[in-house]
Amino acid sequence: MRAIHMLLKDIRIYTRDWIALLINLVMPIALVGILGLSFSSSFAELGASISKFPVAVVDYDKGEMARKLVDDVLKKDLADIVDVEEVSEDEAVAAVKGETPAAIIIPEGFTKNINEGKATELRVIANPHLNISGGIVQQAVESYTVAISSITSATDAIMKMVSKEGIAVNPQEIAAQTAERLAGVQGKNVNAIAFSQQTGGKKTPTSMQYYAAAMLAMFSMFMAATGITSMLQERENYTLKRMYGAGIPKWEIMSTKLAGTWLSAFIEALILMAFTAYVFGVDWGDNIPAVLGVAAATVFAATGVAMIIAAITRTSKAAGGLAPAVINIMSAIGGSMFPIYAFSGFMLTASKGTINYWSLQGFLSLMSQDAISAIYLPIAVLAAIGVAGLAIGILTLRLD
Amino acid sequence: MFLQTKDLVKSFGDKVVVDHVNLEVKEGEVFGLLGPNGAGKTTTISMICGLLKPDGGDILFEGKSAVKDSMFLKRVMGVVPQDIALYPMLTANENLYFWGRMYGLSGRELDQRVKEVLDIMGLSDRAKERIDKYSGGMKRRINIAAALMHRPRLLIMDEPTVGIDPQSRNHILESVKQFNQQGMTIIYTSHYMEEVEYLCHRVAIMDYGKVIALGTKDELKAMVGDADKVIMETGLIFDDIKQRLSAFDYVENIMVTDNTVDILVHDAKTHLPDLISAVIGAGGDIASIKVEEPNLEGVFLHLTGRQLRD
Numbered sequence: 001m002r003a004i005h006m007l008l009k010d011i012r013i014y015t016r017d018w019i020a021l022l023i024n025l026v027m028p029i030a031l032v033g034i035l036g037l038s039f040s041s042s043f044a045e046l047g048a049s050i051s052k053f054p055v056a057v058v059d060y061d062k063g064e065m066a067r068k069l070v071d072d073v074l075k076k077d078l079a080d081i082v083d084v085e086e087v088s089e090d091e092a093v094a095a096v097k098g099e100t101p102a103a104i105i106i107p108e109g110f111t112k113n114i115n116e117g118k119a120t121e122l123r124v125i126a127n128p129h130l131n132i133s134g135g136i137v138q139q140a141v142e143s144y145t146v147a148i149s150s151i152t153s154a155t156d157a158i159m160k161m162v163s164k165e166g167i168a169v170n171p172q173e174i175a176a177q178t179a180e181r182l183a184g185v186q187g188k189n190v191n192a193i194a195f196s197q198q199t200g201g202k203k204t205p206t207s208m209q210y211y212a213a214a215m216l217a218m219f220s221m222f223m224a225a226t227g228i229t230s231m232l233q234e235r236e237n238y239t240l241k242r243m244y245g246a247g248i249p250k251w252e253i254m255s256t257k258l259a260g261t262w263l264s265a266f267i268e269a270l271i272l273m274a275f276t277a278y279v280f281g282v283d284w285g286d287n288i289p290a291v292l293g294v295a296a297a298t299v300f301a302a303t304g305v306a307m308i309i310a311a312i313t314r315t316s317k318a319a320g321g322l323a324p325a326v327i328n329i330m331s332a333i334g335g336s337m338f339p340i341y342a343f344s345g346f347m348l349t350a351s352k353g354t355i356n357y358w359s360l361q362g363f364l365s366l367m368s369q370d371a372i373s374a375i376y377l378p379i380a381v382l383a384a385i386g387v388a389g390l391a392i393g394i395l396t397l398r399l400d
Numbered sequence: 401m402f403l404q405t406k407d408l409v410k411s412f413g414d415k416v417v418v419d420h421v422n423l424e425v426k427e428g429e430v431f432g433l434l435g436p437n438g439a440g441k442t443t444t445i446s447m448i449c450g451l452l453k454p455d456g457g458d459i460l461f462e463g464k465s466a467v468k469d470s471m472f473l474k475r476v477m478g479v480v481p482q483d484i485a486l487y488p489m490l491t492a493n494e495n496l497y498f499w500g501r502m503y504g505l506s507g508r509e510l511d512q513r514v515k516e517v518l519d520i521m522g523l524s525d526r527a528k529e530r531i532d533k534y535s536g537g538m539k540r541r542i543n544i545a546a547a548l549m550h551r552p553r554l555l556i557m558d559e560p561t562v563g564i565d566p567q568s569r570n571h572i573l574e575s576v577k578q579f580n581q582q583g584m585t586i587i588y589t590s591h592y593m594e595e596v597e598y599l600c601h602r603v604a605i606m607d608y609g610k611v612i613a614l615g616t617k618d619e620l621k622a623m624v625g626d627a628d629k630v631i632m633e634t635g636l637i638f639d640d641i642k643q644r645l646s647a648f649d650y651v652e653n654i655m656v657t658d659n660t661v662d663i664l665v666h667d668a669k670t671h672l673p674d675l676i677s678a679v680i681g682a683g684g685d686i687a688s689i690k691v692e693e694p695n696l697e698g699v700f701l702h703l704t705g706r707q708l709r710d
Contacts, residue, residue, distance in 0.1 A: 005501045009487070009494075016489045238485035242546070245449050245481075246502045247474035 002248065003256040010230060010260045024223050028215035028272055032280060035215075035337075036208035055082045055137055056092035056103035063111025069122075069144055070106075078140060093125065102126045102137035121145075205367040209283060212276040213363035214336040216269050217298055217356040218327060223268045224302035225309060225323035227261025231397075232316040254394065258303060265299040285366030294362035294375055297382035301355045304389020305330075311397040330354040358382050402427035402462065402585055403448070403554065409456035410443050417443045419609040420457070425587060430580050432600030433589040434696060436706070440609040441589040442482060445558050448587070449479050461554075478552030482559045484539045485546070488532035492523060492542045495531060496549060503550035517545040520578070522571055537568025544572065548579075555579060556587045561595060573598060593697045605700060612703050621694045624702040627652050628668035629692040630675060632661045635685035644678045651675075653702055659687075664702060 014020065055074065059066050074084045087095065092103035105123040113120040122141050205213075231254070234240040243253055273295065276282040284291045309326060313319040331337050333347065334356025340348070351357040362378035365371075403425040410418040418440045425431045433441045446452040448459055450470030459466040459473075466473040486495050496514045505513060518524040521541040531539060544560060557576070561569045576599055580586055590596050596603055597617060605613040605620070613620055645654050645663060650671055653664040661679065665671055668691045679686060692698070700706070 002502060002504075005498065009490070009498050012494065013487060013489045237487070238481055238483040239487060241451055241481060242479065242485040242499070243502065244451055245474060245477075245479040246499070247471050248502060 003252065003259075006253070006256045007260045007263070010227075010257070011264065013230070014226070014264065020226055024219055024226065024268055025271065028219040029275055029279075032208065032211045032215050032272075032276055032282075035211040036206075036280065038207075053082060054095070054100045055084055056095045056100050057084055057086050058089045058092045058103065058105045059086060060108040061106045061110035065111040065114050066106045069104075073140065073144055074104075082137070096125045104137065104141055205364050208276070208280045209367045210339060210360075210364065212272070212280065212282040212284070213360055213367070214331075214356065216272050216295065216363070217302075217334070217359035218331040218336040219272065220265045220269055220295075220299045220359075221302040221305060221327045221330065221355060222323075223265035224261055224299065224306035225319065225327065227257070227264055228303070228306035228310045228393075229316045229319045229323070230261075231257045232310055232314070232319055236316055254397075258307070258390065261306065262299055262303050265302060266296060269295040269299055283367060284363070285369065287366055287372065290372060290375055291363070291366055293379060294359065294366065294382075297362070297379045297386070298355060298359040300386035301358075301382040301389070302386075304386035304393070305355060306389075307393025307397065308389050311393045314398070331356050333357075335360050355382065355385060358385075401425075401460065403587075404460040405444070405448065405457065406460065407457035408444065408447060408454050408459065410440075410447060410452060410454055417609050418447070418454075421606070421609070421611055423604055423611065423614070425585065426602075427585050428580070428583060429601040430576065430586045430588055430599050432596035432603040433587065433606060434591070434593065434596045434603055434700070435606035436591055436700075439591075439606040441606055442558055443609075444606070445479075445556055445587070445589055448473075449477065449556060450474055473554075475550075476553045478547035478550065478555045480544050480547045480555065480557040480560050482562065484531075484543050486531050486539065486542060489530060491528050491530050492518065492534070492545075493527045495542060496545060499546040500549040505549060513549055513551075517548045520548070520575060521545045535565070535568075537564040537571075540564050540568060540572065541575075544575065552584070554585045554587070558589050559591070560588075561590070561592065593695060593700075597696050603696065605696070605703065607700075607704055613699060617696065620696060620699045624652070624664065624694050624698050625666065627664045627666050627694060627698065627702070629695070629698045629701070630663040630665055630668050630672065631690040631692065632663070632675075632679060632684075633687040633689075634659055634661065634679065635687060641679060641682045641684055644682050645675065648674065648678070653705060655701060655705060662701060664698060 057070055057074065059070060070084060070086070074082055085095070085100075087103075089105065092100075092105070096103050103125040105125070107121065107123070110120050110122075122145055124137060124141050126137070234243075234253075234257075240253065244250070273282075273284055273291070277284060305326070306323065309323050310319055313322050331354075334340070334351050334354030336356045340351055340357060340360060358378040358381045362375045362382070365374035365378070401424050403423075405421055405423045408418055408421040408423075409416070421440070421444055423431075423433075423444075433444065435441050443452065447454045448466070450466065450473065454467060457467075461473045461476075464472065487498070490498070493514060496517060497510065500510045500513055514527075515524070518527050521544060523538060523541055523545070526534070526538065531542065534542070540560060544557070547555060547557075560576075561572055564572075573595060576586060576588065580599075586599075588596065588599055600617070602616050603614070603620060604611050613623065641661060642654050642656055645651050645661075648665075648671065650666045651663055652666065655662040661684075663675060665675065672689070672691070676686065676689070
């Protein structure tokens with residue numbers, strides 16, 4: 001009962017802070033509207049790209065591995081989304097300046113280098129104005145490059161082993177066989193990677209849907225930071241001491257604060273979902289319990305990260321300075337500001353370290369009517385972030 | 401004994417802040433803890449309240465150790481912290497309801513108690529205003545009201561009048577008298593000698609973490625005998641003023657600060673002309689002279705050679 005009164009008191013204080021309310025409730029709604037409309041052309045491009053977009057290929061190699069990339073990966077595995085046009089380099093460069101999102105340059109000696117276990121490189125020229133489609137091609141090529149590296153390493157390892165044992169073998173035959181098997185497997189992976197981020201399910205999310213999910217992730221973190229910062233304010237206002245003086249144990253105060261933080265951020269998420277659904281017509285997916293599950297996990301992870309921020313900063317003023325910086329960086333990297341479809345390479349890897357990325361993965365899977373199993377990993381990762389954050393925070397935050 | 405501290409010790413790093421403090425508080429009295437800033441009063445109070453764990457010694461409430469388990473003491477104790485421990489965004493009413501609930505009150509009992517404490521503190525007509533709109537004195541009064549919600553048997557007040565207007569200060573002092581008349585035991589810490597002298601039955605004077613004197617006001621004043629305090633304000637202070645004044649055998653203690661000379665002297669009325677001559681003879685330009693009868697400030701000066709507010 002005492003915990004409920006502590007919770008109600010926090011909610012009452014929070015609702016009197018109009019600036020915080022404005023930031024946490026009105027801002028995400030406004031941003032969903034602004035970003036959703038601003039990026040609608042990019043998402044329209046994405047929608048069109050699913051039907052098919054052209055990719056220019058310049059093949060200087062003409063060898064077996066080059067043909068595997070063109071015929072098996074691009075023309076077969078990605079047949080639903082790309083239209084391969086084999087052209088000269090000049091034509092490819094000109095095409096990329098026009099309506100073609102990307103061109104792939106396969107260098108001379110590509111197959112030979114692979115067969116001899118040497119490093120090799122594929123070059124992608126992307127159209128900066130069509131970065132989403134370009135991103136898909138970039139990812140496909142990177143995945144294929146990973147496969148190629150595996151082939152090179154495997155061939156090298158086998159050759160070292162057989163020469164040590166004194167067995168006479170044909171290295172080109174081993175490389176070709178390894179390549180055939182790995183390329184087959186990797187071709188499927190390329191398809192899976194490229195597709196899992198764009199059209200894992202039956203529908204392609206609209207820009208409004210994307211940014212509704214993106215803002216929910218971002219502002220859950222703001223809300224959680226506000227909640228946890230109030231714990232530091234209790235210490236600074238000496239009300240925490242008064243609570244201790246009234247015989248309320250530390251664990252009760254802390255658990256009530258954490259529960260209150262999670263609950264208020266979750267309520268904010270519900271408001272945001274309801275508002276965007278009714279006003280912007282955002283379809284959050286048919287599986288409501290699963291949508292709520294992803295939202296709950298997102299808010300839980302946000303609470304964990306906010307707890308770490310509180311433990312590091314120790315004062316509400318410092319927390320108020322650090323929290324927006326962390327949240328904005330996470331949001332920029334994690335896809336809350338720019339679509340993760342456009343990310344590739346390092347940025348895509350870095351985004352996987354953020355709450356925003358995993359939250360978006362969960363929500364977008366549900367919005368695109370993907371299989372329910374698609375949200376298991378995002379929920380598990382978000383839960384792990386939350387547990388780790390709370391554990392670190394509880395152990396290191398001093399509330400004396 | 402109602403409340404007793406036995407050889408209480410607390411250190412922060414190498415610094416001993418409370419050094420073997422022994423206090424005995426009787427039920428129904430107002431017990432004063434007097435000392436300058438940094439004397440160890442708040443640390444002693446924090447240990448009694450269960451907010452700090454002592455490094456050594458014990459705190460006994462009605463014979464039972466509160467160091468091992470402070471919960472039973474917390475239930476019967478109200479604490480008025482030195483700082484305003486309230487929620488500024490909530491109204492006085494909301495704050496009092498909240499703290500009442502934290503002390504386990506509910507329903508009609510809570511409603512009634514909120515009204516009572518607002519009446520006692522003279523803020524019934526401002527109850528619906530937010531605390532951040534209150535003056536410093538009004539905040540202090542609600543700070544006290546919150547500690548009274550559960551009708552504590554022991555009220556601990558740590559510098560409750562710091563930085564407030566005279567009207568609020570008088571109200572607080574009269575309220576403390578009233579609480580005590582109703583049977584409440586009070587521990588009152590302050591560095592304002594007049595407040596302690598006005599309110600307290602017995603006083604412990606602390607300095608550098610130690611109790612340097614303890615007793616009733618009369619017992620403490622007897623320590624300086626019949627010595628009066630002569631306070632001279634001078635435009636210029638010369639080094640040999642202290643030397644010249646020390647030559648008189650009826651002068652007990654001299655303290656020189658900025659442009660003031662405090663002299664503890666026996667039978668000030670008789671010897672005042674000699675003292676004036678000595679100061680003028682040393683080149684001092686006397687702007688004003690004040691003679692005070694023995695008080696706790698004088699006791700502190702007598703014991704430490706320093707003023708309470710140093």
